[in-house]
Amino acid sequence: MCSHSLLSEVSMTTIRAAFYARVSGEQQAVAHTIESQIAVLSERAGNDGTPVPPERQFVDDGYSGATLVRPALDRLRDLVTVGAIDRIYVHSPDRLARNYAYQVLLLDEWRRLGVELVFLNRPLGQSPEDDLLLQVQGIVAEYERAKIMERSRRGKKHAAQNGSLNVMSGAPFGYRYVSVREGDGQARFEPVTEQARIVLQIFSWIGQDRCSLAEVCRRLQKAGELTATGKRIWSRQAVWHILQNPAYQGRAAYGKTHMMPRGKKVRPRVARGRPAEPRRSNTPVTADLKEWVFVSVPALVDAGLFRAAQAQLQENRSRARLGRRRPGYLLQGxxxxxxxxxxxxxxxTHQRGAGHKMKDFRYYRCSGSDGYRFGGERICSNAQVQGEFLETAVWREVSDLLTSPERLERDYQDRTRAGTSLNNIELLKVQRLKLQHALERLIDSFTDGLIEKDQFTSRMGRTKSRIADLDAKIKADAGDVNQLENLRLATERLRQLAAAVGPHLANADWHRRREIIRTLVQRIEIGPEVIKIVFRVTPDTRGLGSESIVATLLRGRKRA
Ligand SMILES: [Zn+2]
Incomplete structure (x- = not known):
């Protein structure tokens, strides 16, 4: 009993290997005979511990790779389809087929059946041809995925049109999602009494009491209401999303968003903890209202209140726009x-200033130092900066850069020996060429028997290490020259920008200044003692790196 189960386990884990060899008619005469292919394939399989028995050796002798109709290949594909093969050894992709389309077809077919394909001449992915092969394979797979997604998207939309909630992945705050399995084949939204009360409350605060979103958040927090995830902190976005959802008036919407390629960046600075380039290239975008499919669900608010809340939100928005009388923040974002x-x-802040007059004070302040954002306790003690001081200082740096772009280049040349590198490289290259010739002469002398082996190896070693030294120097200098080249590009771009801005930089109004600053500055890092302005000067973010041009300011008087 015991030995039997052990045996079956061994046979299950044994890899059933096969190999495929092919030689076309005209190739027979050339070096690669079918025998040599079979020999190396057998040897490799044997070394891997998976010898290939005669019945799994598939050989097409004298068949062209231009067609897939080959007897041995056909038998192999049949066996793979029924799951009788785990691994296939092939000398190289061109043994499978001559053109890429057929290679891709076979690779894809076998990959899907879970068969491992081993090419002898090299692991896949080491030559340009392999890269192309893998890319084409990737495209085919992507196409398949897209087809499946499109099919399922249309299927889901159709189901939603027939009034089914099965297509929804979950329910919004206020409901419990009863899944297909729980709901006997039909999913549904079930109101959660406690949350439904909060939803109704939010709608009436906005629709009847005409509150702002911020006021609603304050009231929710004060009443100690819990969010969907059980937190006590309500964000304005969360409340706004609740107010937008038509499900609460009894019409859940399917297909409110669809995934679209990411558009132009709207944030000037990358968000905290996020990569500079987003990992996903697609982002959800609100779909056209006409494309939404509505499904009936239990309503939590009546249609009149829902409409009143929408109208109030609209009014809040226009009031907020009118209320923007104060000068904005030049460096926001x-x-x-x-x-x-x-x-x-x-x-x-509005407080008493000099002479006890009430006055507005503008600051830039770290969000981390606001306790209320983090459940009562601040996470950062970095002090705020006077708005006037910071904006003036940044604008001065930006105008300096624009009025004298060559400053960049000069600074860099002072710091490095890059200016002389270009001449240097030519000299080094001549030296290297001489050494190369010496090396060749050395080899000639040795083969002609003019020098002894000991002498040959020691001189050979010395010459080679000198060449390596030179190579390192050339590489380093080339790096400097590269940097300089990038800097010249940056300087050139600054000149163009300066020309576009015109001579009256000092007269630029607030909007113009903001535009110029946003074009040139990547971010402004405010530290406890110094402020670092990171410029975005080179369009190419590799090479020089868009971050390597930095101006540092000392912080002015601190105000806690
Ligand atoms: Zn901070």
Whole structure:
């Protein structure tokens, strides 16, 4: 009993290997005879511990790779389809077929059946041809995926049109999603009494009490209401999303968003903890209202209140726009904290200033130092910066850069010996060529028997190490020259920009200044002592790196 199960386990884990060899008629005469192919394939399989028995050796002798109709290949594909083969050894992709389309077809077919394909001449992915093969294979797989997704998308939309909630992945706050399995084949939304009460409350605060979103959040927090995830902190976005969802008036919408390629970046500075380039290339975008499919669900608010809330939101928006009388924050979206990484945001306080007159004070302040954002306890102690001071200082740096772009290049030349590198490289290359010739002469002398082996190896070693030294020097200098080249490009771009801005930089109004700053500055890192302005000067972010041009300012008087 015991030995039997052990045996079956062994046979199950044994890899059933096969190999495929092919030689076309005209190739027979050339070096690669069918026998040599079979020999290397057998040897490799044997070395891997998976010898190939005669019945799994598939050989097409004298068949062209231009067609897939080959007797041995056909038998092999049949066996793979029924799951009788785990691994196939082939000398190289061109043994499978001559053109890429057929190679891709076979690779894809076998990959899907879980068969491992081993090419002898090299592991796949080491030559340009392999890369192309893999790419084409990837494209085919992508096409298949797209086809499946499109089919399932249309299927889901159709189901939603027939009034089925099965296509929804979950229910919004206020409902419990009863899945297909729980709901006897039909999914549904079930109101959750406690949450439904909060939803109704939110709608009436906005629709009847005409509150702002911020006021709604305050009231929710004060009442100690819990969010869907059980937290006590309500964000304005969360409340806004609730107010937008038509499900609450009894019409759940399917297909509100669809995935679209990411558009132009709207954030000037990359968000904290996020990669500079987003990993996913697609992002959800609100679909056209006409494409939404509505499914009936239990309503939590009546249609009149829902409409009133929408109208109030609209009114709040236009009031907010009118209320923007104060000067804005020139550096909004660019400033961040060097200590905790959160954004510095603009904040205005109204308090008594000199002569006991009430006055507005503008600051940039670290979000991490606001306790209320983090459940009561601040996570950063970096002090706020006076708005006037920071904006003036940044604008001065930006104008300096624009009025004298060559400053960049000069600074760099002072710091390095790059200016002389270009001449240097030519000299080094001549030296290297001489050494190369010496090396060749050395080899000639040795083969002609003019020098002894000992002498040959020691001189050979010395010459080779000198060549290696030179190569390292050439590489380093080339790097400097590259940097300089990038800097010249950057300088050139700055000149063009300066020309576009015109001579009256000092007269630029607030909007113009903001535009110029956003074009040139990547981010402003505010540290406890210094402020770092990181410029985006080179369009190419590799090479020089868009971050290597930095201006550092000392922080002015601190105000806690
Ligand atoms: Zn901070």
């Amino acid at each position: 660019l400033t961040c904290c060097a200590r905790c990484g959160y954004a510095y945001y603009g904040k205005t």
